[in-house]
Amino acid sequence: MNTLADNTPILVGVGQVTERVPENIQEASSHVVIAAQAARIALEDTGVQNVAAKIDTVVGQRTFADSTPLSDCPFGGSRNFPRSVAGRIGADPALAIYESVGGQSPQKLVNEFSERLHNGDSKLVLLVGGEVVGNIRAAVRQKANLDWNEDPGGQLEDRGKTDGFHLITRQEFEHQLLQPIQFYGLMENARRAKQGKTLEQYGQEMAETFAGLSRVAADNPYSAFPQSYTEEELITVTEKNRMLTSPYPKNLVAKDGVNQAAALLLTTVGAARELGIDESRWIFLHGYADVGDRVLLQRPGLSRSLAMELAFEAALKKAGCNDSDINHLDIYSCFPIVVNEARDILNIAKDDPRPLTQTGGLPFFGGPGNNYSMHAIASLVDTLRADRGSLGLAYANGGWMSKHSVGIYSTQPPRETWTPSDSRPWQAQVDNLPAVEVEQQPQGEAVLETYTVNYFKGDPLNCVAVGRLKSSNKRFYAVNAFFDAETLQKVVAGNCMGETIYVEADPKGNRFAFSLGQLKKFTPEKVEHFKDTYEFCQVERRGHVLIVTIDRPQARNALHPPANEELEGIFNAYEKDKDLWAAVLTGAGSESFSAGNDMKYLASGQPMWIPKTGFAGLTSRRDRTKPVIAAVNGLALGGGLEIAMACDLVVASQEALFGLPEVKVGLFAGAGGVQRLTRQIGLKSAMEMILTGEPVDCKRALELGLINHAVPAEQVLERALALAGKICDASPVSVRSSLQLHNETSHCANVDDAVNYPHSVFDNLLNSEDFFEGSQAFAQKRKPQWRGR
Structure with missing residues (x-):
C-alpha cells in the first residue's frame, strides 16, 4: 500500500437503505430523504468523522419519477436533487451533477469519476440515488396530500433524461413497443429459438436461474421482497403469477415498487490518507468498460448483444484476469436473458457454486429504477471486505441489453500503476459492424425470427413479431390484426419460430399472418366512397x-x-x-x-x-x-x-x-x-x-x-x-394532366431534365374526349362542354 500513487482512485464508503411503506403515509420518505439516509451511512462507513465537509462533488442518480414524462411524481420533488441531499448531510460541493437515465449509470459513474479523481478534477465524490415508488403508489391510493417540492438553489449540471443513445425508433413507436418487458420478450424468445428449446424447457431454464437469485434475496436484510422461490413457483402461471408479456409470468420480472436508496463515496489514496480513512475500508477498481449496442432490429443476432460481450472482455483484460479468476459476481437481473447471456459469456457453468448476485436481483431484492447497480456495488464491497484479496465483478445494464458497464473490484491494489481504461476501441468494434437493414414498409413472404405476446389480466391480447423478408433479408416489426385470433393462438402455442409468415405494411403497424389468405381477411378495405355522415x-x-x-x-x-x-x-x-x-x-x-x-x-x-x-x-x-x-x-x-x-x-x-x-x-x-x-x-x-x-x-x-x-x-x-x-371552366382532363406532369417531374432539380423527362401524360390526353372537344369548340367559337374524360 505504501508504494501506491496518491492519485489512485478508491472506493471508501458504501450505504444502503430499504424502507417499508409507513402506516402513516404522511411520514413517507421522499426521494431526497431516503437518499440522504444512504449517504449518511456511506459517510459513517469510512470510519472517520467530518467527511461530509470535504465532499467536492455530489452526483445524483436520476430518479424514476424524473426519467420519463409518464412517470412524473404527483407530489413534486427537488429542483436540484444532489444539492438537496448534500444539504441534509452537511456537504457544500463545488459541483452537483444529475445523471441521465440508464440502469448502467451507477457503474458508469464509478468508472467516470475514478478517472476524474485520478486526473485531479475531484478529490472526494459522493454518488447517491434513491427511489420511493412504493411510497408514491401507496400515497396515490390513499389520496394523500404530500408536498416534496424543494429548491436548494446553486449550481447543477443536469445531464437530461436521455444521453443521446438511441433505444427507440419510429418503428418501435408505430408498433407500440415502448416497454422494456416487450423488448426483452423478443430477445428471450429469439434465444429460445437459437437453443432449439420448447417453451417448457426454456421456462425451466429461466426458473432455475432466478430461483438461485431469490435464495440470496431471502437472506438479504435490504431486500424489498425477501422470499425464496422454487422453480415451479416462479414459472407456473397462476392467478397471482399471471403472464405479463411472453415468456414472463410476474415472478420473473423486475419489481420497481420499492423504497430503496444507496450511496458510494469515492476518493484517492492520497486524500484517504489525509482524511485518516483506514486501509481496510479501501476498494480498488482494477478494470472497467462502457460499451453500447445498436437498436434491436439492427443487431446481427436478436438474442445477444455484442456490446455486452465486449464490455466484459475489455474490463477483464484491463484488470489482467480471466473470468475464472472472479470470486464474486453481481449480474444485472431485470430479466433472465441478461443473467443467462452474461453467464454464457463468462463461461459460468450451471453447477458453479458462485452466486450470480450479491443482492438477490431486481425481481426479489428490488428494482429501484436506475439505481439498482449502486446497491449491487455496495453489497459487493461488503463481500470483498469480508473476503480480502478476492476479485468481484459488477455488471450493469441499461435499455434492452443496450448500454453495458462493467467494473472489477478488490481490496488488493492493482499489480501495476492505475491508469484509465479506454473503451473506445471496443465501442468501435460495435460501431463498425455492418447493421442489419430494416424495412419500414414490408410486403410479402418472410420468416418469423422472434415474437412476444402482450397479455391483459392474464389473457393474450396481441403479439408483436420480428421477421425477415425472403426477398431482401431485411428485418421488420409486425403485429397480428386485432381480431385475428387464429394467428395469435398459433403464436401463443410457441412452436412457430422459423416458419413462413406473410406481411403487409400499414401505418397502424405492419400486419402478419401464417397464410396469405388469413392476412387478406384482415386487410382494411380502402375507403373510396363518400359516407352519409362524418364525425370529424x-x-x-x-x-x-x-x-x-x-x-x-x-x-x-x-x-x-x-x-x-x-x-x-x-x-x-x-x-x-x-x-x-x-x-x-x-x-x-x-x-x-x-x-x-x-x-x-x-x-x-x-x-x-x-x-x-x-x-x-x-x-x-x-x-x-x-x-x-x-x-x-x-x-x-x-x-x-x-x-x-x-x-x-x-x-x-x-x-x-x-x-x-x-x-x-x-x-x-x-x-x-x-x-x-x-x-x-x-x-x-x-x-x-x-x-x-x-x-x-x-x-x-x-x-x-x-x-x-x-x-x-x-x-x-x-x-x-x-x-x-x-x-372547373377548364378541361378536367387537362387539369389532371397538368398536375400529373408536375408530380412526375418535380423530383428533377434541373429544368432541362424535367422538360425532357419521359412520361405518358400526353398519350392519355390524346385519347380523351376533352382533347377533341377543346379543339372543336375553339374552331366553332363556342364554349366547350367538358366531360372530364
Missing part, C-alpha cells in the same frame, strides 16, 4: 366542386388519427368521383384552419399514427391528379401549414397566421413541412421559420409566395370557390 368533418358538393370542412373547432381543428383517417377516405373518394373536378378544404369556425397535430391526444398516450396518404390524407398522397384549394380561415400552424402547402392553391384570411412551431414543443415538421417550405418560399426565409418556430402573418406569407390570395375573413371561402369555379 363536413362534406358538401356544389356542382363539380367538393367542399371539405375540418370540424373540430374545440381543438382548433387539430387532427388526431381518427380525423386523419376520415380525411384520407374523403380524398380517396374525391379522386375516384368523375363528377368532382376541384376541392376546397377549410376549417370550422373563425379561429383556425388547423392547429396541426392534436397535442392533447398525443399527450394522453393513445396510439398515434398517420395514414399512408399523410396528414389530412394529403401530405403524402403521391397519385393526386385533382386540384385542392386550401381556404385558410385562421391559424395554419404545424400540420395545418403542412396541409396548406400540400394543396395546389391557398386563399387566406388577412388575419391568418402561418408557422411551423414544432421546434418549440420538442418536435419537427415531419409531414412535409421542412421539405415543402424550403421549396415553396426559398431556403433562407424557410429556415428562419423552421428553426425559430416563429409564424408569419398573411401579408408576409403573400410576399413570400406561400399563398395565392389574401382576403377579408368573411370572403375566404367565397374566393376559394371562385377559384375552383375557374378551374
